[in-house]
Amino acid sequence: MRLRQFGAALLSAATLVGGLAACGSSGPSSALAKAKDEKKLTIGVKYDQPGMGLKKPDGTVEGFDVDVAKYIAKELGVPESGITWKEARSANRETFLAQGQVDLIVATYSITEARKPKVTFAGPFYLAHQDTLVRADDTSITSLDSLKGKRICQVTGSNSWKNIAEGTNKESKKVDVTLVPAGAYDECITKLKGNALDAVTTDDMILAGYAKREGSALKVTGAPFTDEKYGVGLKKGDKETCEAVNKAITKMYQDGTIKQLFEKHFSGTGLNFTATGAPPAEGCS
């Protein structure tokens, strides 16, 4: 009798392991179909990016990306209550989409040629520019050129440092910098304030979020040198959803929502909304 109980316990444990491995598998084929049928979407946003996607202590998420995602979800027919937020990190965005752990990703996700084979992008919904964040008392860094010989932050899974070190910027200029590795931009900020590096360089919106949080200690130099096309990441080949998201983006520009959202999150940071219309769509592929 006791042996049988033991066997039953083993068996149930085994089922549990099997169940764990099986859950999380994707259901319907496209995100749009899921939005229409179930009125639910799982959206990947940053949880640690002030101004863009930030999880608050009360469990809610806020930021520019988050609001854009809410708008797009609404246009796809999903109310705010039907959205499950999930943390997307720079290093795991492609994996999350490929594995179907999220339906779409709005997480400071630039459309690049290197990412296109792995991800289908809708958008872009905003054109950001790479800029530089320095200590407020540092006057030596004013442009891309002046970064020469400086220590900049190299965040795993992010492309920003490559744009400088490998010359993939507007001016096609390879600048000789010292790279300091870090796991996340917040670590970069700690290093920057502690004088362990001279500049954190990435998209201006991200930098503006940090500058706002840190107050007067840090400043954005205001010398942009790339165009970052912020897109909505979808599972590779999900053209149907891509078209629908593109429509939502066009509408977001027509009804002026995008400007409102921008001002809600970035007014007072020195960053200005300059776009006159939606950036040209890249086409779904």
Add this chain to the structure above:
Amino acid sequence: MESLLDFGPLVQEFATILAGFWSTIRLTVMSAVLALVLGTVLVAMRVSPTPVLRSVGTFYVNILRNTPLTLVLLLCALGLSDTLQLTLSRDPGINYYWWAIAGLSAYTAAFVCEALRAGINTVPVGQAEAARAIGLTFTQSLRLIVLPQAFRSVIAPLGSILIALTKNTTIVIVAGYIEASAVMKQMFDDYGGTLPIFLGFAAGYMVLTLPTGFFFGWLARRLAVVR
């Protein structure tokens, strides 16, 4: 499906992989030496006649043993190195390499200390009494009588600490230093998480850990104190 059993990536990236494992070995060896020294100092403190030294040793061991290594390494890199600006080298790469070693050895030393303390407990009381009887001081009896016997009785645990240290070097990925596991992570991102890549890296670690285990097992049997 054939791409799933493709060992090609392992061949293509062979140089990178070897460099990754070379970093692992360097981290392991440097940290092992430092941890052994620091651990011995700590155990001497913990059995010393001075109460302050004893409590400092106990405090250190309790703190380090109960903090996840991830946090220890992050506090070294971000706290001591970046915030307090205790840089060990002007070159950031070398600086973080040394801080990774500092973190690994500080953490491992707590375990070395505990193993040695268990070893000291296996030394018969008579040995220490005899040492005192012939007039040896505390340092002399520790150095000449107790520690040599203690070391010999804990060769096997020290070996497994070394193996654990080898495996723990994977965690320096969080402190911004690149070694074998970081190379594997990068390859998973580039080629997908295929079985051949995983098995290749698993084999690499087994080449490092299994012989270490056999060697220390052999050494422990050879040096065992006959009682």
Add this chain to the structure above:
Amino acid sequence: MSTSVLFDVPGPRARLRNNIITLVSAVVVLGVAYLLISGLADKGQLQGRLWEPFLRADVWTGMIIPGLVATLKAAALSAVLALVFGVVFGLGRLSDHAWIRRPAGAVVEFFRAIPLLLLIFFAQAGPATLSGYTVGVPAFAAVVIGLTLYNGSVLAEVFRAGVLAVPRGQSEAGYSLGLSKSGVMRLILLPQATTAMMPAIISQMVVLLKDTALGWVIAYEELLNFGLKQIPANFGNLIPSAIVISVVYIGINMALAHLATVLERRSRRSRGPAAPAGLAGPTAPAGPPSAESAGISVVADSARVE
């Protein structure tokens, strides 16, 4: 500790020397502490603004406690599964049939030899690739699978050592009563082995709990993830937050370690007079003490560093 056998009861000169050492070491310790604190203050890390979030209720209820719960959830489930894995494979290695013994041994040695982080990475990325991206493994499952396989293999060795350390007369007596092989194992050997190995099992649980921290590398929302990502993102206080989180971890692990000590003392009491404390005073539970005499290369558990 004045009765330690390592040194004589101090005389006047030794007392003087002790006092000098005490003074010097106290000065050194206080000096280091002062340097650390003044350094942190210098860099503005002690500002109230950075520490104030930890006095707010919503930071605890919304971040630290959910993180702690997630950590404990992953640890508890992995602990149960690892125990099951450990019993199955530990006893499998003791089987009389080579076709059970050899594979069980290979599995245990394999998972013991490779780093946990590799297992967790593969548990997350592997199934997706192998199934052509139709199966996704949530971070929680990847952490649990990794922890189970690794700690289960370690526990398998602990159980095996425990069973081998039970005096042979016990199983002989069992057989002479007419018990079957499985009867002897289940009724005689396993209960005694588990009791004897309890301290080792608990210290492996401490290891397991600490290792859940690796979950943050694959974005599992546990304590470390909240402490090093979400809280600093909101308040810009990475260093203070890391310190607070360390304190939480240390508190929990020390409580568990204390439990191990209490259990060890109880089991020692129930088996007869307490063993005399050695030269260095009582040590933390040191794992299977009899493993060596049983001729196995299982090592003292105080040695497990992961």
